[in-house]
Amino acid sequence: MSNSRTPDGLCAGRVVVVTGAGRGLGRAHALAFAAEGARVVVNDLGVARDGAGSSTGPAQEVVAEIRANGGEAVAHGGDIATTDGAASLVAAALDAFGRLDTLVNNAGFLRDRMLVNLDEDDWDAVMRVHLKGHFLPLRHAAAHWRAEAKAGRRPDARVVNTSSGAGLLGSVGQGNYSAAKAGVLGLTLVAAAELAGYGVQVNAIAPAARTRMTEQAFAAAMAAPDGPDAFDAMAPENVSPLVVWLGSAASAGVTGRVFEAEGGRITVMDGWRPGPTADISARWSPSAAGEATRALLAASAPPLPAYGSR
Numbered sequence: 001m002s003n004s005r006t007p008d009g010l011c012a013g014r015v016v017v018v019t020g021a022g023r024g025l026g027r028a029h030a031l032a033f034a035a036e037g038a039r040v041v042v043n044d045l046g047v048a049r050d051g052a053g054s055s056t057g058p059a060q061e062v063v064a065e066i067r068a069n070g071g072e073a074v075a076h077g078g079d080i081a082t083t084d085g086a087a088s089l090v091a092a093a094l095d096a097f098g099r100l101d102t103l104v105n106n107a108g109f110l111r112d113r114m115l116v117n118l119d120e121d122d123w124d125a126v127m128r129v130h131l132k133g134h135f136l137p138l139r140h141a142a143a144h145w146r147a148e149a150k151a152g153r154r155p156d157a158r159v160v161n162t163s164s165g166a167g168l169l170g171s172v173g174q175g176n177y178s179a180a181k182a183g184v185l186g187l188t189l190v191a192a193a194e195l196a197g198y199g200v201q202v203n204a205i206a207p208a209a210r211t212r213m214t215e216q217a218f219a220a221a222m223a224a225p226d227g228p229d230a231f232d233a234m235a236p237e238n239v240s241p242l243v244v245w246l247g248s249a250a251s252a253g254v255t256g257r258v259f260e261a262e263g264g265r266i267t268v269m270d271g272w273r274p275g276p277t278a279d280i281s282a283r284w285s286p287s288a289a290g291e292a293t294r295a296l297l298a299a300s301a302p303p304l305p306a307y308g309s310r
């Protein structure tokens with residue numbers, strides 16, 4: 001796929017913010033949005049794999065790449081899990097380009113441990129970067145869009161949140177990350193319902209791709225193919241087309257949905273919905289509740305296993 005800019009592309013005229021866009025999936029999304037004509041705010045704090053440190057280098061490199069392709073972009077080096085970082089991110093879009101149309105929440109890092117060894121600090125850091133790091137940019141972008149709607153300029157705005165298979169099914173050794181990414185799904189449903197009246201659509205993806213987050217832990221599954229002509233299914237660029245479409249005006253009417261995206265496959269993830277049910281219109285005794293529950297379980301599909309479970 002060429003990243004050179006399409007002036008009349010799917011996102012021509014739109015201003016798109018991507019968090020954590022200095023590397024991996026966020027970088028691929030930023031380049032893909034720019035290739036479809038969007039002006040892009042490239043946010044990245046430039047942290048290490050475990051969230052330590054910071055550097056403005058990764059965001060600036062992606063901005064340089066977009067500009068070299070003929071696109072427009074600015075860098076933002078703030079921490080999206082802080083009020084200052086999130087507010088200044090929205091302000092950066094408005095200052096540089098005068099508008100904000102799409103927010104892609106993507107930034108994050110891992111601190112994997114089995115639950116019995118998971119330190120409180122590692123719990124807090126991962127919940128903070130993924131869950132608060134989704135909430136705060138969403139909250140500040142939503143306040144802007146609500147003000148626009150109230151001023152008679154109804155937005156055609158989009159938010160794409162980043163969950164994970166870990167949030168959908170659970171993942172052994174990732175209790176903090178799975179809880180945060182499941183939280184992102186709940187936040188997506190609430191935001192879609194609350195913001196619909198202001199012209200804002202909110203969806204979530206659960207991606208899989210070869211980045212520094214996955215290339216060691218899942219080395220075999222993430223490996224690039226041998227032949228130069230073989231489809232490199234785990235390249236992060238394969239996830240971006242769905243994100244660009246969800247972030248464009250073309251996705252009108254699609255909101256509150258969750259999609260898995262990996263390689264050449266897009267899957268709609270059906271959410272919780274009632275399965276077999278029993279109602280005696282009275283209080284159960286514990287043993288009768290147990291007997292009825294066993295019958296209900298026998299009539300329901302077995303759950304999908306958590307990633308990494310035996």
Ligand SMILES: NC(=O)c1ccc[n+]([C@@H]2O[C@H](COP(=O)([O-])OP(=O)(O)OC[C@H]3O[C@@H](n4cnc5c(N)ncnc54)[C@H](O)[C@@H]3O)[C@@H](O)[C@H]2O)c1
Pocket residue numbers: 019020021022023024025026043044045046047048049051058078079080081106107108109129133162163164165206207208209210211212213214
């Ligand atoms: N790679 C996968 O297979 C996969 C699978 C499921 C979900 N995800 C999710 O996709 C997103 C992107 O992950 P990736 O695999 O590209 O990882 P990555 O480490 O390559 O990129 C994440 C980027 O986020 C930045 N970042 C971290 N904390 C930040 C903060 N507080 N403020 C601003 N930027 C910050 C990092 O500097 C980094 O450049 C993450 O939310 C991740 O959980 C990835």
